[in-house]
Amino acid sequence: MTEEQPERWSLDRLLALFDLEEVIPDVFKAPNPTRGPWTRVFGGQVAAQSVRAALNTVPEDRPIHSLHAYFLRPGKPGEPIFMHVERPRDGKSFTSRRVKAVQGREVIFDMISSFHRVEDGPEYNVPIALDVPSPDEAPEPEGMFGRMRSMMPFDMRELGPTEPVNGVYRSTRRAWFRTAGKLPDDPKLHSCILSFASDMGVVSAARVPVAGENEWERFMGASLDHAVWFHRPIRADEWTLFDLRTISSSGARGLAAGTMHSRDGTLGVSVAQEALIRPMAPPPPTS
């Protein structure tokens, strides 16, 4: 993150990220603002724009149901990103797309994804955590999440991890979020915005069991991979609970997985991400 405070993104600026231009068949140029909240391009932005590029090549009746991806290199702010779409399969019920996000000659993000015509099936879901304060009662975020909140066009409420029991956390981050303003009704736009939000705070959640908040600077953190499953349509402009749990930390990597629920408990999205949690060499002693 930069030391100086960049301007907060407007919601229009967020929406403008999805104005992709097809430069040659199946290659899309994605806008990439010169000044983002971070010195690197936010991973959720690249994921969301890759989803948009893939959707541009998929029949209208097929929403995205999952994506899997690797963050291969940091994206450079201000340089356009070219989304190269491959079409591994166009099936009767499912469509698959690979998207390589390229800057210069380098792949920065490599995604495979799948789209499914709407079918009926039996319903089940893990429930929303019952002990979570509503967004009206929950505090505004502080610290790192506060800085994120102050730069991104999202309303956020931050609830932190649950108390560990015998050293084990049920949740390592719980947060409410919604866009700072109403969105159009297009469900595909909502799936793009949810993809954007699905990369917010996951590295931090993965790090909770092994690093107290004051120790975070002792670790280099980065998103390594990303998986998102879209179970049911939910709105990104209504309060959504993102409840994350750390599964494992070992070998300088940590895996966190979580769910996004609307206020009525509807399970909309599941997320899994492995993060780099690399201990930094201690600073040299001051003389």
Added chain:
Amino acid sequence: MTEEQPERWSLDRLLALFDLEEVIPDVFKAPNPTRGPWTRVFGGQVAAQSVRAALNTVPEDRPIHSLHAYFLRPGKPGEPIFMHVERPRDGKSFTSRRVKAVQGREVIFDMISSFHRVEDGPEYNVPIALDVPSPDEAPEPEGMFGRMRSMMPFDMRELGPTEPVNGVYRSTRRAWFRTAGKLPDDPKLHSCILSFASDMGVVSAARVPVAGENEWERFMGASLDHAVWFHRPIRADEWTLFDLRTISSSGARGLAAGTMHSRDGTLGVSVAQEALIRPMAPPPPTS
């Protein structure tokens, strides 16, 4: 599954799956036996062989730490599978590989994966379930898992789902497994065998909350995608608990996620998979 009972695979036959031949640079021909336990190639076989192909192109000091994949088409038994390896990145600490598994002109499996030089980091993991009977006390599998057991070179103990509480399952399948015989000490081989096993019983687990065991034939089931994270080296020839939980079922798809633990509780592997759970049209009335 075929009605007639095919011969049980020997452990040697399982190991022979990993004798890949490089036919042109970065394209490997994978053996594919004419008679498997299923009329389609078992998905875990293709995943494991894809891991082996990727490992063939990765520096020796980098174990696999994750894979993400889609099962795009059913594999045909008896026809070789060609593993096309792409190299999106060779970094200082991480190596990424894509593998397309191809039969004829069709991609049947599309995988992206990552390999990491061994680093130290802080340790944390979700615990092994404490209420699970040991493999010595647990029953041999029956029904569908019994048929799987009778054909594959694995010892298995099947513990089924936990009792639901307020309609919610903590686990939707718990099983112990190990190879039916000792394996060489090569950790890469163990990661291939664990990849093979990571596709065993996940579709069934996903289906538990929405279909009783006698209703399974009312649903068409298939693995759609697959994600595996390798946290710590564990041995595939020692008892390993595979504990799965269904996260969601909706729109004819179900997501299950789980962990693999060695008997001492070491968390070795995490798995997530979405399955097709498609209600079948009822059979025509008999006259």
